[in-house]
Amino acid sequence: MQASLLFIWVSIRKVEMARKIAFSLGTLVVSILLFAEPHVARAEQAGSSPAAQTANSSSAGAVDPTKNGEVLFATSCGWCHSNGGREAGRCPKLAGSTRSDDFIINRIKNGKEGRMPAFGQTFNDAQIQNILRYIRSLQP
């Protein structure tokens, strides 16, 4: 039903983005089957599609990219960027950052030697956009 169409939609997005197409497709499907709750799987979408409607979204057919960014942040970023990026800790505070979008995207992709890992080969452009949206949504 919705879940099947979702699998297909997410898979196609991954095929467009991934370098190792067949392997990524297979593993992504396996990952979703094994680990994703329907709520989280929908949150992985980077854009909108009628098939991806969820009970939680406010606008018709759209999944909240900021929410997706929030989940990604808690997966891999919150370890260093304290309190969800709201406070300075071992890493800079992100809420209210005056850095440009380009700077932040570049930093996420390339990291900083000895300080932050490079996520450019892990998160696709859409996911990085969502993380950026999440950061911008934080109250300064």
Add this chain to the structure above:
Amino acid sequence: MCGAASALSLQLSLHRKGGNESVPSAVGSACRLVKSNPREWFRVKMGEERMRIQSRNMAFAAALVAGTMLGTTASMAQMVDSKRLETADRDAKDWLMYHGSYKDYNYSGLGQINTSNVKNLEVAWMHFPGRTTRGMQSMPLAADGVVYYSGSYSRLFALDGATGKVLWTYFPELDDALIARQTHSPYNRGIAMGDGKIYVGTVDGRLIAVDMKTGKPVWDTKLINSQKLTVGFTGAPLFVRGKVIIGSQGGEWPVQGTIFAVDAATGKEIWSFSTTGGTEEARKTWGNDTWRVGGGGGWMPGTYDAETNTVWWGTANPSPLYDWSPNWQTDGARPGTNLYVTSVIALDPDTGKLKFYHQELPHDNWDFDSAIGELVMIDRGGKHYMVHPNKSGFIFVYDRANAKVENVWPLVHNYNFVKGIDPKTGELIGRRDFSAGPQSEPLCPAIAGGVSWNSGSYSPKTGLYYKIGNEWCITLEVVKTTPITEPQVQLNIGANFKMAPPPSGTIYGHLDARDPITGKLKWEVKFPQPPLASVLSTAGNLVFVPDARGILHAYNAETGTELWSHDDGIGHNGGIISYMAGNKQYIAVEAGFGGLVGDDYGSMFGEPWKSMPRDAGALIVYSLK
């Protein structure tokens, strides 16, 4: 000269336990024979070749004679083999493995520096390894007057222990592109030695052996596909009877953290043990096959009980670190107790098979690894104990035969992840589990641990265990996440959090001197910032503590009175040892800050940590004036 050679060999044979008393007379007569009739000497030697022990002594004697003839002052280094390693606790002049010996005491039997003269301790020499990204986090080793240590990027150094002169270096080539994508890179926490080689792991998943005399690489084995799994090796390996054992990172990543054993001579992998899916029994404790992405690993060196031929290892936490369901037996991110993460496990070193274990924290919901702590072998009152600090700040006391819990006592004052732990059974009482969302009460201790991976020290002289406890908490928001394994494995923390003061008031650390079995406190010294470096106690009745500000302190081991201190110029986050070189005792400490926990010190405490460099460090070596 032959008389001198004979006398010298007598001295040395008595120093070595079980020395052969016929050696000195053999040396004397061999020397005279060589001088008078070399051909005859050779015939005698050939005739004795059948008696293996005798011929070995002759070789030893010949070396002595040759050495004396050459007038060399080079130390008569016998290979650091299993025999030397297994008696390391009685070899005060060396530091042959990470914790000093398999007993994991982090203790020096040297007493030349003691309570009466430590005020005269001064810097003898220093060494700057360079490329000190993330500071200095390793434990140096010393054998026969030579100091060996690793720096960031698994760079290896051998230095003359008396002068600091560089004897050799080896810098492995690492996968820089991968390191840029890793969180913990590129520091290295230490090395092992054995059978003529130094062994070091790398963050890109390799175990490397170099010749101890020359630093030339002997073998280089890739054990983990780090390019895909992101995890590698940061911790020191352990040499056990011709094998080198090392545990991978794991914990925070959706992987199967694994312990590997390779052949020390060839580097060939012999066995591996998965800490998340190692046995059929284990897999049953992970619902939905989450053992495949369970985390675990064993990122600090374990130890070896030679009496029972058992390797003990502490395993790391599971991922995600914080589960979003309170009904974790059947629901949530990884339903079940999750064997064998956050456990102490006992393995057969020949096969890697599990002998027994104790899971310190079933369904660890707090990132309180068992990997973090030393495994201290103490015999007392006819009983054989294994004392082990868990990252929560609770100290577990086991029966060494089977890991049966004998006692559990808290080192720290601020904890609420449990109400307590039953000292008779190890059962968790009143455990705190979560639902997704912000938690109303901070979690104590913090993710940084009631104890961190810096080692404590046990002094057989005082019978006291010297260990740093940390009092801090975190505000916590648990978030439901999905493990990311494509195209490369990513961290799976499952939360946002921030360091916070404990209910008792302000964040602080304390060096405790306690009975290791009962936990009874003898004395404590408080620090406004928890020290993050290892502690050393000595037969000179001293306890050395390198603090986070950069001061190296020496305390009276019985009373805790401070007797001496010196500013090393940068915070400490590594090891400290003592060794002998040329009849003089040295204290070698690593200075350099920039580990994961230390990174929070700038925002928690301000200066000097705000402006403290994270890419500087040195090995600083002290001796008496």
